[in-house]
Amino acid sequence: MSAALIRAERAYWPLAAALGGLTLAATFASLAIGYVHLDVFAALNDVAHGRASLPALVLVELRLPRAALGCAVGFSLGLTGAAMQGLLRNPLADPGVVGVSGGAALGAVVVFYSGLAGAFSLALPLGGAAGAVVAALALYALVGRVAGTMTLILAGVTINTFAGALTALALNLSPNPYAAFEIMFWLMGSLVDRSLPQLWLALPLMLAGWALLMSSAPALDALTLGEDTATSLGFDLKRLRLTLVAGSALAVGGAVAVTGAIGFVGLVVPHLLRPLVGHRPGRLLLVSGFGGAIALLAADIAVRLLPIHPELKLGVVTALIGAPFLFGLIDRLRREA
Amino acid sequence: MRIEATNAIVRFGEQNALAGVDCAIGPGEMVALIGPNGAGKTTLMRVLAGLQPLQAGETRYDGRGARDLGRGELARRVAFLAQGGEAHWPLRVDHLVGLGRLPHRRAFSGPSAADHAAIEAALAAADVAHLRARTLRALSGGERARVLLARALAVEAEMLLADEPVAALDPLHQLGAMALLRSVARNGAGVVAVLHDLTLAVRFCDRLIVLAGGRVIADGPPSVLTDAVVAAAYGVDALRGEHRGEPFIVPWAATLTPTPLP
Numbered sequence: 223m224s225a226a227l228i229r230a231e232r233a234y235w236p237l238a239a240a241l242g243g244l245t246l247a248a249t250f251a252s253l254a255i256g257y258v259h260l261d262v263f264a265a266l267n268d269v270a271h272g273r274a275s276l277p278a279l280v281l282v283e284l285r286l287p288r289a290a291l292g293c294a295v296g297f298s299l300g301l302t303g304a305a306m307q308g309l310l311r312n313p314l315a316d317p318g319v320v321g322v323s324g325g326a327a328l329g330a331v332v333v334f335y336s337g338l339a340g341a342f343s344l345a346l347p348l349g350g351a352a353g354a355v356v357a358a359l360a361l362y363a364l365v366g367r368v369a370g371t372m373t374l375i376l377a378g379v380t381i382n383t384f385a386g387a388l389t390a391l392a393l394n395l396s397p398n399p400y401a402a403f404e405i406m407f408w409l410m411g412s413l414v415d416r417s418l419p420q421l422w423l424a425l426p427l428m429l430a431g432w433a434l435l436m437s438s439a440p441a442l443d444a445l446t447l448g449e450d451t452a453t454s455l456g457f458d459l460k461r462l463r464l465t466l467v468a469g470s471a472l473a474v475g476g477a478v479a480v481t482g483a484i485g486f487v488g489l490v491v492p493h494l495l496r497p498l499v500g501h502r503p504g505r506l507l508l509v510s511g512f513g514g515a516i517a518l519l520a521a522d523i524a525v526r527l528l529p530i531h532p533e534l535k536l537g538v539v540t541a542l543i544g545a546p547f548l549f550g551l552i553d554r555l556r557r558e559a
Numbered sequence: 560m561r562i563e564a565t566n567a568i569v570r571f572g573e574q575n576a577l578a579g580v581d582c583a584i585g586p587g588e589m590v591a592l593i594g595p596n597g598a599g600k601t602t603l604m605r606v607l608a609g610l611q612p613l614q615a616g617e618t619r620y621d622g623r624g625a626r627d628l629g630r631g632e633l634a635r636r637v638a639f640l641a642q643g644g645e646a647h648w649p650l651r652v653d654h655l656v657g658l659g660r661l662p663h664r665r666a667f668s669g670p671s672a673a674d675h676a677a678i679e680a681a682l683a684a685a686d687v688a689h690l691r692a693r694t695l696r697a698l699s700g701g702e703r704a705r706v707l708l709a710r711a712l713a714v715e716a717e718m719l720l721a722d723e724p725v726a727a728l729d730p731l732h733q734l735g736a737m738a739l740l741r742s743v744a745r746n747g748a749g750v751v752a753v754l755h756d757l758t759l760a761v762r763f764c765d766r767l768i769v770l771a772g773g774r775v776i777a778d779g780p781p782s783v784l785t786d787a788v789v790a791a792a793y794g795v796d797a798l799r800g801e802h803r804g805e806p807f808i809v810p811w812a813a814t815l816t817p818t819p820l821p
Contacts, residue, residue, distance in 0.1 A: 440664060444658060446647050446648050446650060446655070447641070447655075447658060447707075447710070448641060448644070450605065453610055454609075454639035456630045456631045456661070457630070458630060500650065501648040501649050501651075502654060
């Protein structure tokens with residue numbers, strides 16, 4: 223039996239467990255760190271005993287939604303990035319870069335704008351998911367099966383531009399400047415002032431998306447060897463594509479509809495973790511989910527600690543870090559090619 | 560397992576890639592599929608592997624259709640090695656060979672002892688065991704080809720369809736790979752290999768299928784590869800001889816007058 227192979231198999235679970243533990247720690251840190259001092263344990267004690275004390279209110283109304291959403295949205299973005307990179311066999315695929323997040327944002331804006339958001343509460347996450355589905359299908363139609371780096375980036379530019387133009391159109395035609403302002407701030411992406419009910423609405427969609435994406439792990443491994451070989455290993459590629467498009471749309475659509483567009487987490491995180499799982503696309507999924515959650519929670523804690531006011535929007539921060547990263551990655555791929 | 564293609568017709572646009580091919584391969588057979596560029600060899604391999612939709616005709620596996628057999632069972636029983644294989648991520652060699660065990664996986668369980676044994680056997684057979692901890696990008700073209708062959712062997716299927724398995728290999732490893740494929744056949748599996756080296760074909764294979772213009776122009780023991788067939792298929796004259804009781808055949812020059820297909 224191959225000792226090296228067994229060692230690599232064994233190294234995966236400690237890595238996943240460590241990242242899972244870090245995710246929990248980051249979530250707890252996100253609960254504990256904020257603008258007012260909060261004794262999390264005392265607050266939890268109050269909540270458990272049904273006392274509506276100020277610490278309990280801060281915890282349940284402010285900190286908990288922010289931390290839990292950071293965790294779930296980060297997981298969605300990291301996992302979706304890893305899955306899309308596996309499907310398109312391209313390390314530049316990311317829900318933001320390829321336009322799926324832009325589509326989701328547009329879907330959510332349309333729901334805002336049309337007033338559907340007030341009509342029934344699931345409208346916003348569903349609108350986000352619908353926008354993400356349309357963008358993912360458009361991407362697939364544009365790039366075909368194996369996406370060259372250039373095609374992928376250009377398709378992403380096209381979809382992002384179009385979704386951006388339609389979003390701008392909605393703002394342009396907005397009858398109420400205050401509403402337009404509101405939408406613009408929402409588009410920048412943030413975890414601030416979200417509520418637990420919003421989490422409960424988006425979480426089922428995200429969970430369903432996660433399940434679909436994670437179930438594709440063996441097929442993504444097989445796809446490393448190309449489409450013919452993956453088919454000869456017993457995988458139905460048509461079904462795989464549908465599963466991944468639906469999974470991405472549910473995970474990212476649900477996430478974006480609550481937090482606005484937060485880019486580059488799905489690009490950076492899988493890229494950093496890939497060498498640690500031996501470049502295996504299936505193994506990359508779970509760890510990228512954890513990595514995404516850690517990255518987003520860390521960024522969200524950082525914006526609270528930075529002495530900059532008004533507080534920086536999370537989407538702005540991830541883009542400020544992620545865009546130079548993308549630049550460097552393209553440069554490296556170009557030199558390798 | 561016995562794979563049987565009947566009247567297989569495949570068109571790409573106006574072009575007939577396969578113009579009604581009948582062929583059957585049984586267990587324990589070592590078959591060379593030969594013919595000039597564009598003869599339809601790769602298309603026929605994809606047809607036999609159940610990867611290529613047919614305009615007409617059918618492929619049967621022990622008398623059953625691919626759909627009837629199911630994706631999973633087909634994947635366990637027929638291994639396919641693609642031409643000029645690729646790996647999109649720089650996987651470690653042993654992980655890549657392990658992908659051949661995917662058809663045997665069970666949900667929520669890691670690799671079994673049988674999987675480990677199959678991976679080890681395949682690594683050793685393809686002479687890549689010493690490369691196991693390297694990544695694919697750190698290998699030469701020939702080493703990579705042997706790793707991909709090991710991946711196909713790891714399936715431990717009843718039928719191995721290998722599209723140009725020796726094209727990138729040095730002479731020693733060409734001989735080694737052919738001997739390996741023959742031993743796979745001697746152990747009871749059917750083997751079909753697309754080859755361009757006529758000597759390897761006549762020396763190592765029990766049977767040749769010669770394809771030209773999307774049709775089978777000869778099918779039988781190595782003796783079917785007559786001068787007329789070589790001329791008709793490739794448009795070349797061949798030098799023939801024998802060394803230590805085994806035949807060799809070397810393409811020498813273009814034929815002076817083009818020979819029509821029989």
